[in-house]
Amino acid sequence: MNEWNTRCKSFILLSLVRSFALSLFFFCTTFAQSRTEGIGPANSYYPVHNFQDDFQVYDEATKAYVPYIVEQHADQTALSTYIDLESNRHYSLLISTRKDGYLFINAALKRKLRAGQWTVLSIDSLFRVYRQPEIFLTLYGAPGLVDKNLFIGYPKSATQRPVVLRDDNLSVRPRPVSMYTNFLGLGLLFLLATHAFLFAFHRRAFLRFYSPRDFFSLRAQEESFLINRPLSSTNVLFVLNLSFVVAYLIIFIQSRQLDVVVSRRLFNEQSLLYILQEFFVLGVIAFIVLMGKYVALEVIGGLYKLQSSINLHFFKVLQSSMLFYTILTLFLVVIAYNTGTMSWSEHILIIPLLIFYAARLAFLYIVIRSQEPIKNLYLFSYLCIVELIPLIIGLRFAL
Known part of the structure; x- marks a missing residue:
């Protein structure tokens, strides 16, 4: 009797081990197939996230969105979810339906x-259009969850090759050089040439603009040619030079894999x-923004009756920048x-910018306050x- 019990236990244990091994095999096989086959058109995307368990439906009784439950919401035609x-x-958003349907984003038909x-x-592209950290997406069509597929995917590389181990572990290959490396050197030479030109032909203005002692001086020379004529050719040349410095800084930060703009499509590194073309385009944009600031100072300063301090304000802004x-x-x-x-x-980049602009705001308050008898609130x-x-606003759109 004891021998019979021992054999039964051994048989049951062996069956459990075989079942577990087969289950593990089929699970690994299925998982490997789903990873290798991919999703999307021509199975050309790797799945990053599947929204099958994230869908919600609108409940009339509670007047709110509730999680989708198959037993309760099998006849629902509109399924919604939040997309981060x-x-x-x-990444890319992949949508597919077995029958014709409609896509809504933030309750608007798209x-x-x-x-x-x-x-x-x-x-x-969705982030650039909506300017929101997440959107509310709704799929409308045939009832049920089986009809709808929603994924976040990453495209497979067309040049991807399997990794092959070889015996020669040591191989000599040229180090890949980024196009930014050549530009950063040429850009520095260009900025050095522009600064040398300004120093040679506009030395007096150069020494004034790049003088920390003059910047922190509260006794401004109102009759100075730099302050009294903000749109003179000399000032415009220094503004243009500052614009190229800002453009070089933007491309330099972008070359460090930091997104200065929302999308890196502006910097394809082709x-x-x-x-170089992007550098000059950014320089022109920065120049237009800086000159547009003087126009804004004139308009806002006229409303607050600060006409006598507008030129001084603009000069201190350029000098500090x-x-x-x-x-x-x-x-x-x-x-x-x-x-x-x-x-x-x-x-x-963010911390020095915030410290600089906060300190400049306080300093400009002191400078203008010493020149104008105006109320602190104004x-x-x-x-x-x-x-x-x-x-x-600039930080919001840049980050």
């Missing part, structure tokens, strides 16, 4: 979904000529060329409009 755009940048066809949407951006650019370039393995983060409102609010 900010955390899934550079397109018709053809049966059996994949719709691919770039999450970067060729050196393409990057030239000192700060030139020093910041040289500092970052020296760090980059001496620490090749350094890990760059957004704080390297002056603070004026500075917030022309200095603080553009900074907040």
Whole structure:
């Protein structure tokens, strides 16, 4: 009897082990197939996230969205979910329905979904359009969850090759050189040439603009040719030079894999000529923004009756910007060329910018307050409009 019990136990244990092994085999096989086959059109995308368990439906009784439950909501034709755009940048949104349906984003109809066809949407494009960290997406069509497929995917590389181990572990290959490397050197030479030109032909103005002692001086020379004529050819040349410094700094930060703009499509790193073209385009944009600021100062200053301090304000803005951006650019370039393995983060740029603009706002308040008998509330409102609010908006769109 004991021998019979022992055999039964051994048989049951062996059966359990075989069942577990077969289950593990089929699970691994299925998982491997799903990973290798891919999803989307022509199975050309890797699945990052499947929204099958994230759908919600609108409940009339509670007047709110509730999680989708098959037993209760099998006849629902509209399934909704939230899409996190900010955390899934550079990925794609893949949508497919077995029957014709419709796609709604934030309760607005966007397109018709053809049966059996994949719709691919770039999450970067959605982020640029809606300017929101997440969107509310609704799929309307045939009832049930089986009809609808919603994924976040990443495209497979067309040049991807399997990794093959070889005996020769040591191989000598040329180090890949980024197109930015050539541009950063040429850009520094260009900025050196422009600064040398300004120093040679406009030495007096150069020494005035790049003088920290003159910047911190509260006794401004109102009759100075730089302050009294803000749109003179000399001032315009220095503004243009500052614009190219800002453009160089933007491309330098972008070369460190930090997104200065929302999408990296502006910086495709196609060729050196393409990057040079972007450099001059960014320089022209920065020049237009700086000159447009003087127009804004004239308009806002007229409303607050500060006409006598507008030119001084604009001069101090240019003077501080030239000192700060030139020093910041040289500092970052020296760090980059001496620490090749350094890990760059957004704080390297954001923290100095916030400190600089906050300090400049306080300094401009002191300078203008010493020149104008105006109420503190008016002056603070004026500075917030022309200095603080553009900074907040610029950081919001840049980050």
